[in-house]
Amino acid sequence: MRSTKAHIIYCILLGCQYALCTLSPNTKTKSKHRESKFLRGPQDNDVFELDLVSTEPFAKDILIHHEAYYKDTAKRRFNGTILGYVTPWNSHGYDVAKMFAKKFDIISPVWLQIVKQGDDYAVAGTHDIDAGWLMDVRRKGKVQQQQHQLRTVKVFPRVIFDHFTDRDIKLLLSDAKERTNLNEMLIQTCKQHGFDGLILEVWSQLAGRIDDKILFTLVLQMAKELQKQQLRLILVVPPKRKDMPNLFGEKHMDKLYKHIYAFSLMTYDYSSVQRPGANAPLYWVRNAVEHIAPVGCHDMEAKRAKILMGLNMYGNDYTPDGGGPITYGQYLELVRHVKKQLTHDERDVENFFEIKTETGRHIVFYPTLYSINERIQLAQQLGVGISIWELGQGLDYFYDLF
Template structure:
C-alpha cells in the first residue's frame, strides 16, 4: 500500500509540474531565435539564368528575392538575334544604366524625351530637348552592338482637336513639323538616328484613316529622305477594337523601319488578370501580318512584339502598375511558389494580410516564353521599359 501511495504522489506531482510548464508565462529574459536572414546575391555571376536552372514555370518567392539582382558577367552574350528595342524613361532613371550595362542586347534604344508642341497659329516646336544627355548617348552607342541606333520617342502633346485638324488638313503644317524633327535629329551634339513616332494611338478611331495615313506617310517620307529611321508605335487587335489592320501595315511597310506593337496592358483594374496573354500576342501579330501574304516571314522582321517589364498589383481599392522594386517588396509578404496561369503563360501570386493583393509581374519563365514566340513568328521585341525590369531578366535576350 505504501508503494501505491508513493507512486500516486509521484504521478500527481508530475502532472502539476507539466501543467505549470504549459500555463506559465514565457520567461521574458529568454531570447527568441532570430529569423534567418535571406542572403541576397547581387552583380555579375559566372553562369546565366538558364545554366542556373532558374527559368521554371513556378519559381519560389525566395529564389526571386535571392537571385533577381544578379546577371551573367558576359553581358555581350546575346541569345535573341531578332531586332530588339528598349524604351528608357526619365521618371525611372535606372533604365539609363540598364541601357549601358546590357547595351549589346539592344539594337535600338528609345529615350522617352521629345514632344511636338503647338505654339500658336501655324507655329510648332520640339519640346523635351532639355532631357537630352549627349554623354549618355555616346556611352550607349559604345556599349554596342555595332550599328546601335538611338531613336527618341516623339509624341504630339497638348494638341486640341482644332490643332490636330490643322496638321491633318494642311501640308505646310506637316512640312514644318517634319523639318523640325529632321533638325533635332541632325543636331551635331547628339545626332539621333531617327525617331519612334507615337501618334497612331492618339488619333486612331478619332479621324478618318486617310488623314492619319497621310500624316504618318508625310513625316516618314521626309525623315527617310534624310536617311533617318522611323519606328511607328501601333495598337494591337483587342476585342472589337481594330485600329491598326493588315491594310495599314501593308501601306506603311515600305516607309517604316519597324512597328512597335503594344501587346501589353491587356487587363486593368476593372478587369484584373494577365498583362499580356500569349495567345493574344500571337493573334495580334498574325492579324496585321498573316502567313497568307507574300514574304510574310521577311515582313514580320519589322514587327516588334511589345513586352512589359512592369506588373500590376490589384487591390480592393483598385491598385495599379508596379516596377521591379515594388514587386520585390510585395513578394516579401508571400511565401512559396508563384502560380502559373498556363493559358496566358504568366505568373502571379496573392495574399490577404495585411490587405488583399493579386499581383502579376513578369518572370524569367514568362519572358522566355515570349522570346520563344518571337523566334517562332520571326518578329523582334520592344521592351517597355527597361528600367522597370529585374537585372537577371536581361540574361534571356
C-alpha cells in the first residue's frame, strides 16, 4: 500500500487517465515543479525553465508534467527541417499536428497505398483523407517570416506499394510506360487533394532484391515527373546496419540528392525483442548520417540539409515473454511503478528502467526529454533535419524541445 497521500492521488488520477487539470507553476523553482499536481495544456514555463531536461529524470516529474507544454507553440529552437508523420491508427497524432503546427515544416499523413486493379494502378486509402484536418493544420501552421514572407506547412502523404506480386514489380521496373501511368495517377491524386508532394517508401522493400540501376530508374523517373508538376518527392531510406550495410550508402546519395526533395532516414528500431536494448543509440544515429554523407564528401552541406534524421517517439517494453513496442499510454502505466529516477545509459545516451509488476518483469526503453534533446543537438551539429515517427506516440511536453 502507498504510504503517502500524494501516492494515493497518483494512483487515482492515473486510473482516471489524467482527467484533471491544474494551474501552472508560478515560479521556476524545482520545488514547484515537483509538487504532486498533474499539469495539462499551455503553461507559462517550458521544460528548460522548469529544469526537467535531466540526465536521470524522476518518474514523478514525468507523470506530473507530460501533458503540459509551453504556451508559445510557435517558438522554435531547431532551425532545420522538421517532418512529422501521422497515422490513422493513432488519433492523438492528429491533435499534436494541429497543436504544434508552427513547429513543423512538413506533415506526412500515412494514408495511401499503391495497388493494382487488374492491369491498372490505383491509390487506396483515400477514405482516410481528412480535408478539414488538413485545412486546420495549414491554417495553424502559417508563420510570418522576414520580408513579409509567409511560411506554411507542406503536406506530403506517405505512399507504399501494397500487395504487389513479383510479376507486378517486374513489369513496373522493366516498362517505362507502366511507370508513366503510375506517376500520372499519383500526380492526379496530389492535385485532387492539394498535396505538395509524396513520401515514397520503397527502397527498404526492394533494395538488395533487384539491381540498383533499376531502382534508381523507378525513383528518378517519379521524382522528375512530379517536379514537372511543381510537386516534390521525399524518399524513405534505411540506415546502415551490420547485417545489411550497403542498402543505401554514399553512392546512392550521390546519384539521387539533386533530384530528391529530402531523404527520411529511418534511424530507429535498432533493437528488437530478439536483441533487446536502446531504441536508437546516439553513436549509431551519427554513423547512419555519416555513412550516406561523410565528412568532406562532395557537396556535403547540401546533401545533409536534405537528410531528415529519424527520431522515434515510441519505446519498447522487454519482458521474459518478449514484449514489444509501446506508446505513451502503456509507458505511463509502467513508469508509475518507478520509485525514483530513470537510469541513464551512457553508451547509447538513452534512459531506461527495470520494474517488476503483477504482470512480471519489465525492462523499458522509451524517449525522455533528455534523450530527445541529445538527438536534436546531434541533428543541429550534423546539419541535418529531423523526421518524427510518429506524432502522438510521445508525450506532449516533448515538443518544447523543437
